[in-house]
Amino acid sequence: MLTFLGDQVLGRSVCVYSGSVIDVFARAGVGEQATRSTLTRMVNRGLLRRQREGRRMYFGLTEHSEAVLRDGERRVWHTGAVNRQWDGTWTLLGFSLPESWQRQRHDLRSKLAWHGFGPLFSGLWIAPGQVDVAELVTELGLASHVKVFRAHADDGTDITAMIEETWELTELAARYTAFRERWQRWESELPSCDDALAHRLLLQTDWLRIIRRDPRLPVRHLPSDWPADGAEKTFRRVHERLTPLADEAAERVIDLVESRS
Incomplete structure (x- = not known):
């Protein structure tokens, strides 16, 4: 849900119709009841606010959710998955x-x-x-x-060993490898226009799940075959390929209104 809101609502001073969210999420394999329950929970947690327009209910961001989304935006698009600038x-x-x-x-x-x-x-x-x-x-x-x-750290500290003892590198590397294997087919293929919107939503959500777990450890202290860079390149290439079709679908199927707050 946060990925969807970051794409369609963040920075636009708009609210999105609940029916549009349900339609897009259905294409991503999420049932209507689960989508409605998520919207309600996010309102209760102060992450969304309701705005009624006639008989339709729309949802907009709060200051809290905007801050969360801006942080995620930085992590995905600006910080990057590989830390090459660590100063010690x-x-x-x-x-x-x-x-x-x-x-x-x-x-x-x-x-x-x-x-x-x-x-x-x-x-x-x-x-x-x-x-x-x-x-x-x-x-x-x-x-x-x-x-x-x-x-x-003192000169005698084995930083590489400390990293291996403190973070689950094997699990994190497996997540990056699995991500690349799961999505690299779309570097050369394209889904239908409407499916592209759901695919982009799933792609970004999948990527965010991984980088949320990644502490961005200094690359010089990671294994030489660390898979984050390759996975990130796949993410960016697939996102670039999906975006024209996804944006076209969003214009057609997502109902937005101007925010009143």
Whole structure:
């Protein structure tokens, strides 16, 4: 849903008709009830707002969802999947939470993983580069329970071994390889116009799932056959091929109205 909204609504001051969302998602293999339930949950979580036009219900973004989508946009189109500019800096984040705070602990770990952190030790997480986590910590209300430091490893530290121990590289590499195998056929083939819209939605969602799990570790400390670069090239080529047909379909099947807020 966030991928769809990023494509069709973000930056346009418009709201999208629920029926249009249902139609597009049906082509992507998602049932009507699941789509309606997702829209409702996102409204309840402050990620969407409703706007009625006659008998039709439209949905628009909130400040929260815009921020989430802008962050995803940066990760997909600007940051890239391969980190070649690492300056040797690490961000260390230590936290200590009461045992009863299971939800807060889960939320913190999920947010840290999205921002590229991995568990160096229990209660001590590490990420390559200088990562600003002030907003993240404040949003979760955990500022008094978290300490953040910038650091460089001593010369004797085996960074490659540390990375292998902290992050699941084998699983991440397998995800990149599977992505490329799944989508590379569309580098030379094209679906029908309407199917192109659903394919692009699935392509972007599939890619976002992978990079959400990728801490963008320094490439010089990764295996020489690291598959992220090849997978990213496949993503960009297939997206470029699908976009003209997908945009044509979107103009025809997606009903948008001007946002009133």
